[in-house]
């Protein structure tokens with residue numbers, strides 16, 4: 001269609017993508033088989049049928065189960081390479097990728113195994129696909145701050161490969177303030193800071209991410225429009241929100257895409273951006289997120305271009321690299 005051609009033609013940056021959430025059922029079965037693991041699902045179709053979620057936690061339970069088949073460096077490499085070739089075909093030219101070290105170290109898979117596989121695929125994509133990248137390790141907020149500190153410690157030998165830290169997993173009841181000290185220590189190591197906030201949690205959690213954690217971007221942030229003072233704050237600091245419309249729909253953060261706040265955010269001048277979050281689970285990569293959102297909200301070509309420009313502006317590319325895209 002014309003709309004999809006426009007979207008395909010826009011060079012895009014993806015800033016909110018959990019690599020474990022890009023694990024397509026076909027690859028999951030393939031890796032399970034070579035690792036001699038039997039999945040709880042009989043077939044690819046049976047697994048896909050289980051992808052129906054009423055909230056974030058129902059998704060996370062399946063997402064962590066899927067990740068259990070990742071054991072070896074080559075598993076993480078294949079996972080990451082599959083994602084990168086897919087988004088390359090969608091004209092994505094820059095990615096800032098999350099991984100969840102604790103999802104793997106908890107199961108006895110070394111930090112080194114996970115990060116090396118991911119890193120090698122990112123480097124190959126830089127060379128062969130000309131995709132620039134940053135890598136972000138996320139602390140799991142349902143775990144303790146002490147466990148996050150352990151992860152920070154484990155990351156230090158790989159500091160040169162890691163650009164920032166994030167905060168994800170079960171939001172409600174696990175506010176950003178729980179991780180105040182480990183974010184401070186992470187910043188002291190030179191890591192940039194982001195956090196999921198205001199996806200299912202209240203606007204208060206967005207304030208905490210800003211005031212207590214000192215993040216440079218908010219992942220999701222849907223709930224900010226309920227708080228005028230918060231909107232003023234986001235505008236004053238030109239704080240980016242990395243929104244994920246299909247994720248919000250699938251996790252019932254919104255009832256229908258027509259209710260998505262991104263158009264209102266653009267109207268207010270907020271640095272809003274669109275990404276896929278966990279594309280293998282939510283039914284779409286970058287282009288599908290742009291496309292479905294554009295259709296539901298009647299976004300103009302200018303608004304679509306603005307969303308892409310906003311993502312480059314909010315990215316961690318150097319100013320000179322940003323200029324090429326803005």
Ligand code: HPA
Pocket residue numbers: 018021056063168169170196199247277278
């Ligand atoms: N929210 C919180 N944690 C996550 C998500 C998300 O959308 N995806 C993967 N981990």
Ligand code: ZN
Pocket residue numbers: 016018168196219277
């Ligand atoms: Zn996310």
